[in-house]
Amino acid sequence: MPIEITMPRLSDTMEVGTILHWHVQVGDEVSSGDLLADIETDKATMELQSFDDGLVESLTVAVGEQVDVGTLIATLLEEGAAASTESSPAPEEKHEANTQPAQKPIAGGARVSPVARRLAEEHRIDLSTVQGSGPSGRIIKRDILQLVATTSETTSAAQTTQISATEVVATSAPVSPAQPVKQVQALAPTSPWQQDRTEPLSNMRQIIAKRLVESKQTIPHYQVTMDFDMDPLIEMRKTLNEQLASASVKLSVNDFLVRCCALAMSTNPAFNASFGGDCILYHGPVNVGIAIALPEERGGGLVVATIRNADQKSLRTISQESAYLSNKARETGLAPDEMGDTTFTISNLGMFGVDNFTAIINPPNSAILAVGAAIEKPVVRGGELAVGREMSATLSLDHRVIDGAMAAMYLKTLKELIENPASLLV
């Protein structure tokens, strides 16, 4: 009885995974803990280790192929059962039988003759839309040229009023099949720097697109904004950072906000909850997510790092964890347990000079706080006009869980914490 290995769920948002590399081949002996494959999830590249000892009987998913969580990706023969391989079909045959999806054109993985690939680039044709007529579905020169011919035929037919019937028949009847699945872009001659281009979505971009559309379409969003007097907090931060510099403590404004939001969540439990369809799920742990933009050279996009039990952690711990996670996210990427299970998210664009903005809720959270910069501006303090530093923050809320008054109450709690920061220390 072979051991079935399926695509594991490596993060709480993972629905599909891509095999980037198989570290084993059919026939290899593996022990528990051995590296089997590298798997690209929605947000990270993970190593898949074997939980069992055995002989690799089949690899059923090809490198580059994306499959749903739970899909069979490999089978192992248990130790001692190896003898039964002789009576069962050869692993190679099984492997072949299971890799037939390679026959169908996959974007990026399709079989394309080199000149067809070059012509497609020149004519800006998306190869994933082309059906190949060569062996094993290989896309060949003829397929691209026919596509170009039919496209320019369509264009010129639209422009030309007089065109003989024989001409149309002669040029629009392809000799062999090459149907575009989608409309090919018009081939208007433009300078290279004016030309449109398409880039396939990265896994991360796909998940961002899917989840945020889902969020915006299913969650009844509304926003509540409040301004905060940041002078006391900034003063305290300055003092703490000066006095603790020798201990390598460097607290950011965001670290304070994480602690403030977490404390406010524990006294406003609806902010630590999820909409459950026919119920509201109140979470035990208070896990605050921090949105981190990834650098362009790592493909851009963003991840949300998790500060677990943030209400129980000191500013120093939050600061250390936050710095560690930001660096790791930008440099090598986060592990699933470093970015799942958030119950609330903070998105801070203050460091970019943004005054205020609104954010889209990160499901299954019920709220997200969009934080602007602390800006010097004229303020009235005790009847006097003065210069003070104020920060604007906007909550986006799921109205199914949190009503307006509850949002106001949360912001009030937040305001008390931010403007009286001593309570964050003790």
Next chain:
Amino acid sequence: MMAVATAERVIEFRDALNEAMSEEMRKDNRVYLLGEEVAEYNGAYKVSKGMLDEFGARRVIDTPISESGFAGMAIGSAMRGLRPIVEFMSWSFSLVAADPILNNAPKMLYMSGGQFGCPIVFRGNDGAGGQLASTHSWCVESMYANVPGLKMAIPYDAYDAKGLLKTAIQDDNPVFFLESERLLSTTGHVPVEEYTIPFGQALTRRSGTDCTIISFGRPLHFCLEAADELAKEGIECEVIDGRTIRPLDIDSMVASVKKTNACVVVDQSWSFASVGSEIASQIHACCFDDLDNHVFRVHSDDVPTPYAHNLEQAYLPNSRKICEAVRQATYNA
């Protein structure tokens, strides 16, 4: 009328070879011919007809049946300043002389640090002559072209036979000149005026847009036959005559493949480690992004040359095989 007749002078391939040698011998008295039956018998294939009469026994020398001996002697004379032409009755027999012609002549200039060159031409019939069986039907080009230091030319018709042989005789390096018994009686236009054909310049024998066929010597006739056949099916082939294997005019071949995006190499030697595989490899490297399919190759079958007429015809890189390869290369199979 006379002028037209002169311009259209048509002679046999063997006479073109004769003219090339005779003209060069008249110009340069260091040039001489030696080989089996080249003098008294006027050449086993009548290539040297009349040359003994014109140049005398000192410059047109009959040798014993001892390829290693007379090839080695000729190489020695070349090192000492003469410019011999060695006729092998068949290139098959040159295998006996492998050490002098492959292991010495091409390396002489290098090994002597430039002191001794080896201006020599080895010439004779290459390939299946027609029911000569496996030991007399050698195509030596793949095996011999492997050696650096030599040049190798394979003429397709009478015009090239004369022009390339004159270049070979004038060249200061050992030149392997591969003729075909099957072509000696073919006729072609050869002008009276003196001309030579430089080495390393391929010639387009037929222009086309759909597939490049590259070949040398006798198989080019099969290629052109196949191109006619394929044209009836709407496949237009461009047939490139490489003319010389060393130096190889890969640039012309690449230019053609960049245009057609498909390539078939036709080489009468066996396929394994051959001139055909070398050209295919270079085309793959130079035209990677221009190919619509991998380069296809047509060779003689991977068996000793059969004696039986029907089997020999089936064994050769014939037009049927070339048509099949072109159809496959262009996805018309």
